[in-house]
Amino acid sequence: MNYARPTPALAIHDLRKSYGDLHALKGVTFGLQRGERLAFLGPNGAGKTTLIRCLAGLTNADHGEIFLAGQPFKSSEARQQIGFVPQEIALYADLTTRQNLEAFGRFHGLRRRALRDRLAWALQWTGLEDRANDLVGAFSGGMQRRVNLACGVMHEPRILLLDEPTVGVDPQSRQRIFTMLDELSATGTSILLTTHHLDEAEERSDRIVILDQGMVVADGSIDELVEQSVGTQRLVRLRIDRPLSAPIRAGVAEDAASFGTTGADEISTRIDDVSNHLPSLIELVRRRGYGIADVQVEAPSLHHVFLHLTGYELRD
């Protein structure tokens, strides 16, 4: 039997790009499988947009290789296989939904029946069938985002590149947009999106790549990233009924663990096994004569991973 991994839909190897003295990409390498949803994260100026522009054929990399389904990247072929949705609402506001979709369908090479079929699909997919003949400029931000997205997939690309597709939209529209993306993913479209919404990336992607200062600093599922960076321990916070008179010690031995600081009304600690260790901790605190006012258990999240890997320093 052949257990080799399938050829990735997109493979990037040692991609480098500089603008004068600024090294935007310093050797980026990663892959994207067919139907995979990959969230591409990084602080401002990390090189995300440069990478997206390289993949969309809008910028030539100085060095490195890009493969589409195992074949070397050629700009002309890539345009047929890749869909690009920019961060801005890149639509003609003074055209209707139908006219915008039709225009971008034509720009992608669709004609006659193929164009009509995709137009009908796009209107249904975006839920804008009843607004097909309304000017896009009069739409809400969320509706414009949906049309913006649809214009990038009229030609049924194998890979969809999205640069912050949900920026500035309400939670309902965001939910709708991710439902649309899930539908695309289910049909085999590989999705690479950049975002600053870490919760989105955590919940709506199969894999996460974190880019910092032009380099990939993490690549994997959320569980893998947590394990590789901050670890799997849960953060437990106990709020007590009065300030501690002294730290609480777990035993009499000198090396026994101690919890809390004198004068604080909260005890924080990290534990491996919540079901076994948390009751013991609560019991210990009670035995020392303190009442428990509140308990919080916090699992390590992408937020912690991101800050752990990229630091707290502002980047812009």
Place this chain on the structure above:
Amino acid sequence: MILTVLQISCRRLLHNRVELLLTFLVPIAFFSIFAIIFGGGLGRGTTPRIKVVAVDEIQSVVSSQVMSALAEQESLRFVRDSGADGLKREEAIELVRSGSATMAIILRKEREQLAAELMADASDQVAAQVVSAVVNRSIMLSEAEYQVSQLTDGDQKGNETQLAVGAAGDPDDELFGIEESLQRKVEIIDVMGEGKANPVVSMYASGIAVMFLLFGATGGGGALLEERENQTLDRLLSTQMSMDQLLLGKWFYMSSIGVLQVGVMFVWAQLVFNVDLLGHLDGFLMMTVVTALAASAFGLFLATLCKSRGQLNGLSVILILTMSALGGSMVPRYLMSDELQQYGLWTFNAWALDGYTKVFWRELPVDSLAPQLGVLLISGVVFLLAARVLAVRWETD
């Protein structure tokens, strides 16, 4: 509150250096251009010289003196030496009709006296008055010189008697005689304008048309910059469309709109101001299509040259109004010095207006438009290629 609004407005202006520059540069630029045109600053010593031809049908001593006197006039420029090539009346009139000369001076005999016919192109309303005065003066001086020479030659007695009789006559009769003599000596004949609308109307229709073609073209170019600013250009270039196709599509669109715009304006000119559009449809279409193509290419060139719509707006206002002023869209070029008229040839407006004048005013056959069509077409292609080269940075930045 009002003070805060004032403060932030000033601060924004100070932060936008291009806008700040344009705020003060544009008025200075326009003042300088008009000062140069009307004040003779740049063209000092080269006041407009009227292009004339002269035909001496008498070939007398006095007429020869008049021809010599005219040749020495600084305000006239003889486009052909009538003495050298034996220019005929019909040929001279043809030179006026073709625009090679503004006026033909025909010296002829009328009631045994020297007289002049000025075959004029009424589109230049200043030239007729200037040349009339110059010719009158030359004839009177030449006749006077001739009479003086006759007196010194011997027939002094008879002339003295004549002069004496003249001096003793009624002064009013004498004045009337001078006026009558002037009217008789110089007659202005319009060889161009018979049965036509006011030449100023077709000239200004053309002038305004070209100016708005340029403004429309830069507006269209601005749409390209807008697409770049909102990332629509990135999206377009990520499709199967190339930059070549995008620029050509915009070029054809802007040119088509320009042709329609000018067409509608000339239909209006025909309906309301009697400009004969239908009678000159072939020449009009040739000039309008080529001028619109050239103007659109210029608009695209400016758009690809600029980084933002703000820059484009400032630059295009300066360039278009300067070109319109120099090229004759605002004031006729014949009012400018020779030097400025030469500068005007570096503008679309001058070539386009010359072409439209040939079509509507001189009614020349369309093959006479070859120089204008050629220059406009070549400049259009050059600007389009330049725009393409400049747009390369948008494909790979």
